[in-house]
Amino acid sequence: MADYLQVSTATPTRDQAIDLARTAVAERLAAGAQIIGPVTSAFWHNGEFGTGEEWQLLLKTTRARYPELEAHLLANHPWRNPEIAAVAIETGAQGCLDWIAANTSSAE
16 A cells, blocks of 8 residues: 555635645645646536636645545635545655655655
């Protein structure tokens, strides 16, 4: 089981993505975040097909911190039922993995 995760979500605006990234990283729920956008999404929502412009947010965290990160994203996300997905980082440069671990430790 991988100890490191990349978590993704998307927001309707750049500023909302920045706010989520800033607060998650400041609270050490994620070691860092990248914001990509705008991106065009195609999706089903409430039984209807749609497309729209979104800003994708990628966060690096540990499996141990994921539940708190997910709760933070759900509580602060502009959408009522946002997509939040985590994928395991199966391997990576040891320095990067060490950085994720060191920067997601609970602040003392």
